[in-house]
Amino acid sequence: xxxxxxxxxxxxxxxxxxxxxxxxxxxxxxxxxxxxxxxxxxxxxxxxxxxxxxxxxxxxxxxxxxxxxxxxxxxxxxxxxxxxxxxxxxxxxxxxxxxxxxxxxxxxxxxxxxxxxxxxxxxxxxxxxxx
Amino acid sequence: xxxxxxxxxxxxxxxxxxxxxxxxxxxxxxxxxxxxxxxxxxxxxxxxxxxxxxxxxxxxxxxxxxxxxxxxxxxxxxxxxxxxxxxxxxxxxxxxxxxxxxxxxxxxxxxxxxxxxxxxxxxxxxxxxxxxxxxxxxxxxxxxxxxxxxxxxxxxxxxxxxxxxxxxxxxxxxxxxxxxxxxxxxxxxxxxxxxxxxxxxxxxxxxxxxxxxxxxxxxxxxxxxxxxxxxxxxxxxxxxxxxxxxxxxxxxxxxxxxxxxxxxxxxxxxxxxxxxxxxxxxxxxxxxxxxxxxxxxxxxxxxxxxxxxxxxxxxxxxxxxxxxxxxxxxxxxxxxxxxxxxxxxxxxxxxxxxxxxxxxxxxxxxxxxxxxxxxxxxxxxxxxxxxxxxxxxxxxxxxxxxxxxxxxxxxxxxxxxxxxxxxxxxxxxxxxxxxxxxxxxxxxxxxxxxxxxxxxxxxxxxxxxxxxxxxxxxxxxxxxxxxxxxxxxxxxx
Numbered sequence: 001x002x003x004x005x006x007x008x009x010x011x012x013x014x015x016x017x018x019x020x021x022x023x024x025x026x027x028x029x030x031x032x033x034x035x036x037x038x039x040x041x042x043x044x045x046x047x048x049x050x051x052x053x054x055x056x057x058x059x060x061x062x063x064x065x066x067x068x069x070x071x072x073x074x075x076x077x078x079x080x081x082x083x084x085x086x087x088x089x090x091x092x093x094x095x096x097x098x099x100x101x102x103x104x105x106x107x108x109x110x111x112x113x114x115x116x117x118x119x120x121x122x123x124x125x126x127x128x129x130x131x
Numbered sequence: 132x133x134x135x136x137x138x139x140x141x142x143x144x145x146x147x148x149x150x151x152x153x154x155x156x157x158x159x160x161x162x163x164x165x166x167x168x169x170x171x172x173x174x175x176x177x178x179x180x181x182x183x184x185x186x187x188x189x190x191x192x193x194x195x196x197x198x199x200x201x202x203x204x205x206x207x208x209x210x211x212x213x214x215x216x217x218x219x220x221x222x223x224x225x226x227x228x229x230x231x232x233x234x235x236x237x238x239x240x241x242x243x244x245x246x247x248x249x250x251x252x253x254x255x256x257x258x259x260x261x262x263x264x265x266x267x268x269x270x271x272x273x274x275x276x277x278x279x280x281x282x283x284x285x286x287x288x289x290x291x292x293x294x295x296x297x298x299x300x301x302x303x304x305x306x307x308x309x310x311x312x313x314x315x316x317x318x319x320x321x322x323x324x325x326x327x328x329x330x331x332x333x334x335x336x337x338x339x340x341x342x343x344x345x346x347x348x349x350x351x352x353x354x355x356x357x358x359x360x361x362x363x364x365x366x367x368x369x370x371x372x373x374x375x376x377x378x379x380x381x382x383x384x385x386x387x388x389x390x391x392x393x394x395x396x397x398x399x400x401x402x403x404x405x406x407x408x409x410x411x412x413x414x415x416x417x418x419x420x421x422x423x424x425x426x427x428x429x430x431x432x433x434x435x436x437x438x439x440x441x442x443x444x445x446x447x448x449x450x451x452x453x454x455x456x457x458x459x460x461x462x463x464x465x466x467x468x469x470x471x472x473x474x475x476x477x478x479x480x481x482x483x484x485x486x487x488x489x490x491x492x493x494x495x496x497x498x499x500x501x502x503x504x505x506x507x508x509x510x511x512x513x514x515x516x517x518x519x520x521x522x523x524x525x526x527x528x529x530x531x532x533x534x535x536x537x538x539x540x541x542x543x544x545x546x547x548x549x550x551x552x553x554x555x556x557x558x559x560x561x562x563x564x565x566x567x568x569x570x571x572x573x574x575x576x577x578x579x580x581x582x583x584x585x586x587x588x589x590x591x592x593x594x595x596x597x598x599x600x601x602x603x604x605x606x607x608x609x610x611x612x613x614x615x616x617x618x619x620x621x622x623x624x
Contacts, residue, residue: 028298041301048305048312055316087315090264094308097271104275105297108282111290124291131287 013054020047034112034119038105045098049091056087135175135182136191136204139214140256142171143221147248154242161241165248166225172255173218180211184617190261198261199322205261208622209465212614213258213388216472220380221251227480227596228373231487235371236283243283247373250276254385263311263397264321266389267304270353273385274300277366277378285369292365299352299362307349313342314397323397331399334406343398343407347390354386356446357420364439372483375435379442380476384468387449391464394453403456410456410540417451418548420444425555434485434492437559438478441518444552445471451545452533458623460536465619466611467529470517473604474526477514480597481507484589500567503586506594508567510601515560517604520553525607532615 008015024047027040064082113119116127146168150161183189183206191204206214225247232240253273260266278300282293315321317338318329330339355363363383367375394403404410424444431437449471452464484507485492485500501508517524530549537546588594607614 025302028302034294037298041298045301045305048309051309052312055312087312093264093268097268097275100275101271101278101297101301104278105294108278108290108294108297111282112294115287115290128288128291 013057014051017047017051017054020044020050023047032121034109034121034124035106037121038102038109041105042098042102045094045101049094049098052087052091052094056084058083134191135178136189136206136259137193138175139172139179139218140252140259142175143168143218143248143255144252146171147245147252150248151242151245154245158238158241161244162229165244166222168248169218169222169225169251172251173215173222176211176214176218176255179206180215183208183211199320199325202260202262202265203322204259205324206259208618209388209391210258212465212469212618213385214255216469217251217254217258217381217385220472220476221247221254221377223596223600224373224377224476224480227593228376228483230590230593231483232371232373234487235373239283243280243373246276246279247377250280250377254381257385258388261323262321263314263323263326267308267311270304270307270389273382274304274353277374277382280374280378281366281370284371284374288365288369292362292369296362296366299359303349303352303359305349306345306352310342310345310347310349313338313345317342323392327397327399330397330402334402339398339402340407343402346393350386350390350393351450354383354390354446354450355443356450357416357423357443360420360424360443360446363443364436367439367442368433368436372486376476376479376483379439379479380472383442383446384449384472387446387453387464387468390450391453391461400456403454410454413454414451414537414540414542414545417447417454418542418545420447420450421545421548421552422447425552428559429555432493432495434494434497434563435482437494438475438482441556441559442475444555445475445518448530448533448549448552451542451548452536455536455540455542455545457536457539459532459539461623462615462619463529463532463534463536465622466532466615469614470525470529470604470607470611473600473607474514474517474524477510477597477600477604478518480593480600481511481514484510484593484597487589487593488586494563494566497563497567498570500586504588506598507589510597512564513601513604515556515563517608519556519560523608524604525611526604528608528611 021044024040024042024044027043028037031037031040058080061081061083064085066077109119112124116124118124146164150164153161153164179189188205188207191206192198193202193204196202232243236243250273253269253276256269257266257273260269278293278297281296282289311321314326317333317336318326320326320329333339352359367379370378394400421444424440424447428437428440428444431440449464449467452460452467455461482492484504485497488504489496513524517526520527520530530553534546534549537543537549
């Protein structure tokens with residue numbers, strides 16, 4: 001039991017991202033309302049962003065800004081003192097993508113609502129099969 | 132001259148954005164601008180292909196940063212072929228579909244061209260890049276622009292089809308991104324060639340295994356392999372003609388290309404076939420995909436939707452061939468990327484011509500069409516023969532390689548599925564031919580010329596391209612030996 005517990009605590013960031021991802025996936029699959037599905041999608045994407053940011057983290061490391069300007073003259077920069085900035089940088093792009101997708105999906109939801117006066121998926125399906 | 136690889140991607144990108152600006156200044160200019168961009172891109176792609184055939188793979192360092200820190204474009208024979216295919220199809224389609232875009236999208240057409248070019252930029256970038264994260268970003272550019280274009284089609288169904296496409300597309304791309312994350316954790320690199328070197332010899336690592344499963348699963352969702360295909364038929368059916376003509380031949384084929392690239396360049400043959408032994412299971416999955424696509428196509432009443440299910444079936448061909456684990460199967464899969472893009476393009480060009488005149492292409496609406504649109508139907512028949520796999524057309528040759536590969540491996544179920552699928556396609560298309568040829572329209576020939584709903588041949592610009600592409604199916608069939616010997620076999624060595 002304590003083994004499992006220590007495993008969970010030692011790798012809690014992965015557990016968190018998996019739980020968030022499953023919440024998002026559940027929202028996208030099980031919810032009936034289109035807006036709730038879109039929000040689920042956003043949670044799903046955010047989970048992956050958090051995963052990336054967490055893998056760049058190092059214990060006892062600081063932000064990756066090197067204050068000593070004269071690194072060429074003998075001051076050694078140790079990589080272990082700074083967190084990995086690359087993963088956070090990559091996620092800037094992913095955030096842009098997720099914002100764009102989210103905004104566009106919302107716009108589509110508005111279009112659908114204007115056309116059918118509903119956002120519930122089962123009602124939409126009924127309306128579509130009537131036509 | 133050094134910068135051809137960059138030009139392939141940058142030309143459609145810049146001209147697309149310029150065209151967007153010109154919507155406010157002078158609307159009529161945006162179409163020629165976009166067309167020029169695609170033309171430059173297609174010419175550069177051909178240049179690059181010639182150079183790659185002549186002197187081997189090209190590495191292009193973006194901004195002068197050398198890999199693994201910078202992003203590099205790495206072009207070998209497979210890339211170069213797919214690049215020519217994508218830029219060529221995009222360019223021809225823009226000429227062929229100009230009138231239908233004006234008719235369907237109306238005054239928004241000039242701003243639509245921006246989205247069109249960004250979509251092509253995404254596809255070209257996905258094909259050319261040698262960087263895993265860059266690939267993800269470009270997949271998302273491709274997807275976002277295609278969501279937008281789907282919604283521009285059918286006013287009632289378009290937005291809903293697009294939203295469902297978004298949900299599944301996001302799951303697929305996110306899985307891929309997660310897989311790349313695991314690869315980065317293990318290797319600390321994002322460059323494909325670099326990652327391949329670093330994971331060599333770590334056969335047992337569960338991180339690499341997770342990365343592999345997530346990446347491949349993500350790409351399968353994006354390519355609409357059978358159990359994940361649900362979004363494809365609606366999205367392609369309800370989109371405007373200009374878009375369905377370019378997305379049907381290119382999107383799934385480029386995704387198959389990515390899968391082959393991940394298999395060969397990143398994870399390596401040895402890992403997939405000797406360590407994981409996945410070949411059997413995936414070939415079974417592909418067999419089911421081939422059959423399921425065909426059976427679902429049989430149930431459709433709308434011609435466009437029927438063709439989208441045939442695409443689902445064709446994806447099974449390529450996945451099965453690629454996972455066969457022998458050279459013949461892979462040759463067949465790569466040749467089929469090329470041939471299937473051409474065949475689907477020819478089919479959708481012909482269907483687009485019909486939509487231009489008839490609007491709603493339920494199969495029963497097509498009565499007597501041979502008499503009214505003889506040239507369009509001629510193109511349609513050639514393309515249909517190629518899908519069925521009648522010998523002089525190119526569809527036959529790739530199917531031949533796939534069947535040979537399956538027999539060599541002993542995967543008789545896959546070979547049988549290919550033959551059954553050919554039969555199903557034959558049944559499908561001859562049903563359409565019968566209605567078009569033997570049953571005359573409800574008004575009969577002599578009356579139809581007086582009524583308001585006269586169906587006549589499509590405009591010349593649409594017809595010429597459609598005819599040329601259909602004829603190229605036979606040309607590609609005759610030269611398929613050359614394609615295999617100069618491009619595919621040297622690539623697989």
